[in-house]
Amino acid sequence: MKTTWKQARWNEPLVYILGSKETTGYTIPYYEELAELKKKLGYTPREELGAIYRDELPEIPGLSEVELVRHYTRLSQMSYGVDIGPVPLGSCTMKYNPKISEELVKTPYIQTLHPYQPEESVQGLLEILYELEQWLLELTGMDKCSFQTPAGASGELAGALMIRKYFRDRGEERDEMLIPDSAHGTNPASAAMAGFTVVKIPTSERGTIDINALKSALSSKTAGIMLTNPNTLGIFEDEILEVEKLVHETGALLYYDGANLNGIMGIARPGDMGFDIVHLNIHKTFSAPHGGGGPGAGVVCARGELVDYLPRPLLVKKDNKYVWDYSCSKCIGRIRAYYGNIVPLVKAYIYLASLGGELVREAAIQSVINTNYFIALIRNIKGYELPYDPDKPRKHELVISAKPLARDTGITAEDVAKTLLDYGLHAPTMYFPLIVEEALMIEFTDTETKKEIEFYAKVLEEISKRAYSGDKSLKKTPTNTSIERLDVVYGNHPRNVAPTYRVYKRLRGEK
Amino acid sequence: MLKKIGVSSPWDLFSDIPRELILEKPPRIGYGRSLSEYEVSRIVNSKLSQNRLFLDPPPFIGGGLCLHYVPAVVEHLVSRSEFYTAYTPYQPEINQGLLQVLFEYQSLVADLLEMDVVNASMYDMSTAVAEAVLMALRVTKRRQVLVPSTMHPEHYEVLKTWLLGHDIKLVKLGYDRETGYINREDLDRKLAANDTAAVYIEIPSYLGFIETEPEYIAEQAHKHGSLLIVGIEPLSLGIIKPPGRYNADIVVGEGQPLGLGLNYGGPLLGLFATKMDRKLLRQLPGRLIGVTKTIDSEREGYIMILQTREQHIKREKATSNITTNEALMAITATIYLSLLGGKGLRELAESIWIRSHYLANRLSELPKVRAPLFSSPFFKEFVVEFPIEYKYVFEKLLEKDILGGLGLEGPPLYNSRACLFCVTELHSRKDIDRLVEAIGEIL
Numbered sequence: 001m002k003t004t005w006k007q008a009r010w011n012e013p014l015v016y017i018l019g020s021k022e023t024t025g026y027t028i029p030y031y032e033e034l035a036e037l038k039k040k041l042g043y044t045p046r047e048e049l050g051a052i053y054r055d056e057l058p059e060i061p062g063l064s065e066v067e068l069v070r071h072y073t074r075l076s077q078m079s080y081g082v083d084i085g086p087v088p089l090g091s092c093t094m095k096y097n098p099k100i101s102e103e104l105v106k107t108p109y110i111q112t113l114h115p116y117q118p119e120e121s122v123q124g125l126l127e128i129l130y131e132l133e134q135w136l137l138e139l140t141g142m143d144k145c146s147f148q149t150p151a152g153a154s155g156e157l158a159g160a161l162m163i164r165k166y167f168r169d170r171g172e173e174r175d176e177m178l179i180p181d182s183a184h185g186t187n188p189a190s191a192a193m194a195g196f197t198v199v200k201i202p203t204s205e206r207g208t209i210d211i212n213a214l215k216s217a218l219s220s221k222t223a224g225i226m227l228t229n230p231n232t233l234g235i236f237e238d239e240i241l242e243v244e245k246l247v248h249e250t251g252a253l254l255y256y257d258g259a260n261l262n263g264i265m266g267i268a269r270p271g272d273m274g275f276d277i278v279h280l281n282i283h284k285t286f287s288a289p290h291g292g293g294g295p296g297a298g299v300v301c302a303r304g305e306l307v308d309y310l311p312r313p314l315l316v317k318k319d320n321k322y323v324w325d326y327s328c329s330k331c332i333g334r335i336r337a338y339y340g341n342i343v344p345l346v347k348a349y350i351y352l353a354s355l356g357g358e359l360v361r362e363a364a365i366q367s368v369i370n371t372n373y374f375i376a377l378i379r380n381i382k383g384y385e386l387p388y389d390p391d392k393p394r395k396h397e398l399v400i401s402a403k404p405l406a407r408d409t410g411i412t413a414e415d416v417a418k419t420l421l422d423y424g425l426h427a428p429t430m431y432f433p434l435i436v437e438e439a440l441m442i443e444f445t446d447t448e449t450k451k452e453i454e455f456y457a458k459v460l461e462e463i464s465k466r467a468y469s470g471d472k473s474l475k476k477t478p479t480n481t482s483i484e485r486l487d488v489v490y491g492n493h494p495r496n497v498a499p500t501y502r503v504y505k506r507l508r509g510e511k
Numbered sequence: 512m513l514k515k516i517g518v519s520s521p522w523d524l525f526s527d528i529p530r531e532l533i534l535e536k537p538p539r540i541g542y543g544r545s546l547s548e549y550e551v552s553r554i555v556n557s558k559l560s561q562n563r564l565f566l567d568p569p570p571f572i573g574g575g576l577c578l579h580y581v582p583a584v585v586e587h588l589v590s591r592s593e594f595y596t597a598y599t600p601y602q603p604e605i606n607q608g609l610l611q612v613l614f615e616y617q618s619l620v621a622d623l624l625e626m627d628v629v630n631a632s633m634y635d636m637s638t639a640v641a642e643a644v645l646m647a648l649r650v651t652k653r654r655q656v657l658v659p660s661t662m663h664p665e666h667y668e669v670l671k672t673w674l675l676g677h678d679i680k681l682v683k684l685g686y687d688r689e690t691g692y693i694n695r696e697d698l699d700r701k702l703a704a705n706d707t708a709a710v711y712i713e714i715p716s717y718l719g720f721i722e723t724e725p726e727y728i729a730e731q732a733h734k735h736g737s738l739l740i741v742g743i744e745p746l747s748l749g750i751i752k753p754p755g756r757y758n759a760d761i762v763v764g765e766g767q768p769l770g771l772g773l774n775y776g777g778p779l780l781g782l783f784a785t786k787m788d789r790k791l792l793r794q795l796p797g798r799l800i801g802v803t804k805t806i807d808s809e810r811e812g813y814i815m816i817l818q819t820r821e822q823h824i825k826r827e828k829a830t831s832n833i834t835t836n837e838a839l840m841a842i843t844a845t846i847y848l849s850l851l852g853g854k855g856l857r858e859l860a861e862s863i864w865i866r867s868h869y870l871a872n873r874l875s876e877l878p879k880v881r882a883p884l885f886s887s888p889f890f891k892e893f894v895v896e897f898p899i900e901y902k903y904v905f906e907k908l909l910e911k912d913i914l915g916g917l918g919l920e921g922p923p924l925y926n927s928r929a930c931l932f933c934v935t936e937l938h939s940r941k942d943i944d945r946l947v948e949a950i951g952e953i954l
Contacts, residue, residue, distance in 0.1 A: 107559060293598070496801075
């Protein structure tokens, strides 16, 4: 199998090399008025600001419009997203982003709305958010959501703080948060930010939470457990009802990390599993794009008493009007300014309105079919194995280990990932979860085509063959991308750390 | 596909889910069926068009966010789907373009602030403030934080929330009613015990006024072993001295003026910068892009650096839980800044300064109107006090299709006759005159 794929290689210089601080491609509005207004004022910025006036122009290079367009278009051509090819990063749910969503949000009816303009003047937008909330409640089995949280991790922080405040109000000193060793890194990080001590719960041979370990970890100090279900191995926690019983019996709470909802949305609900707080990743499950790293939206929802603790304000309907409710007797307050990341939320609304309940369920089923179809295709390829009960169906994602390949040939999971790039495919998440050696975590989502999934499996097989035939070039991949394999150690060496151009210049002895 | 998997029904793939958990019917969401693209467009557009726009004249409301012009070319470039459909660039070789833009973002913001290190973005300014404070607490291992009483009230609330899990004293500094400046004796007194992790100041402040001698605050803070955190407004730095010049340790800001729409308050862009200091760098939250070389040392390229601070590696010992950030907003800001250039930025800042001062001057000509309320210099936003309840003025302006300033009946001023006006490059002289005339009629 030969690949003919080549990524653009523009050798595009930094904007600093292309532009100058005297150049601008921007025209100031109503420029001709300024001289007279200045005269009317009778004093200048320099005179008013005195010592805090900026004497020198900022070292910001400006470009003409055509230069600007070429520079950033070229850089875009050296980038890779779902619109180029599959991005099966595990736990990232990189599904296709419908273009209608992108178009509908580009309107002054969203873009020019000020967060402090009267509620009566934004009823249309609030109605969209309100309906979205009802649908998310239906999907999660929760009682109320807050739109505040701008990302999944922020939802987790909100959830962890809600748990903290809940026990503080009850006068209970519970400062331990239980987290499985297979959990996303954000779970322990969020718990720690909320002041909890993290207690790690091991994964059993079945690939699910070790119930006996859970039993011995639970105590009167336990505040809660943070779980994602299906877990990061793509395996459904089939003893979840037992977990729920054990955790609630000790008086602790259950937090659901919604990063992995895609495989069960519309099929099973965290609320029915007994979770008290849930966050959802709007930019994963509900098709809003990832934007090269963000923006996301991490709606956090709660049940029963925990609703009182949600970040404020909450959207409510009162006398047929949508209003923000700021009342907060127990709540944790605000987790960010204003109301939330509105644009991705509207995209989620468009997605759910377009699909409707049946197709939402269908999407989950398709994502699970895609995962298991891929497993069937790669099951017998030499060098990879499916750890933890290989016969159990996976849900939204799967994790394979390239340990045999690394042991037999020296070709590691990283080499496999880098070589995939040479075939025009984005690599899986690598070296995660930490409980799997040489891990490759793969999530195709519901929108990947059968053809691409088959091609991906074929390439993995080809890489295995090349590795076992002693092909050392696998250590030097990729070569078809805009740049060859990068040295991670060099850029991280204290002597070389250059996070900005001004530091870079200084390291090279330039002014 | 099912045949290859070896099952007869897709439901076999869900056989491990306890039966009682499986929903009998599909969820009741959407409109009871799937919708065509036309139908969904019509529904969304019809709802959105119920919103009321204030574009003629542009809104005069502020409070941390104001409407600015977003050039078409910025919107166009940021709509390139190679950017917006990408994930975080975990595989740098296939995402060099995205990484280079983010490196340019860090570099341009660094030069704007004259700070050496800028991360790849925070959610917004409020969470950037909270992260800066948490960072200062880790760096100094102290437990008190001093903030201005006049700070953005929502930022203060966010800070309080983020500190819920910690035993920290969040203390407000008194301010001078005439200038709005932090009361210096109060600052000295509260710093005296040498137990303050950080002093936070805003330049310009939430209320628009500008502290012209931040050097004093910086010196005092440093003398007592505290860090100085400065909150800025990026466009103002076209004419205001950058915080790197007065020895700020951490700088935060709201990047929305750099080419972002208002979008009813989100997504925004949290700017976050520090000095190039090993102790600070080790505690920096968020992603960082840096320069490296290819393994054969032939060429330079970009990667995410110092990832050992981050959650996917350090887990509970990470400097922050942030993962998804506001990368696309950072790309927007990069393109916007590169369009303006240093000179364009200065001219834009000057035009905003001139227009906002013109409004203040015109309002001050009205009987019993105090504009600006504070005697100090200001940028873009400023406080005006009326002889009557502002709520009434605001309502009357709405009747004239004008979105007036933000009422200040709540924190930090608790003055029901005062409001915060925002004037940007969008406001022509005619727009400003129209507002003044309207207010004249109302009064």
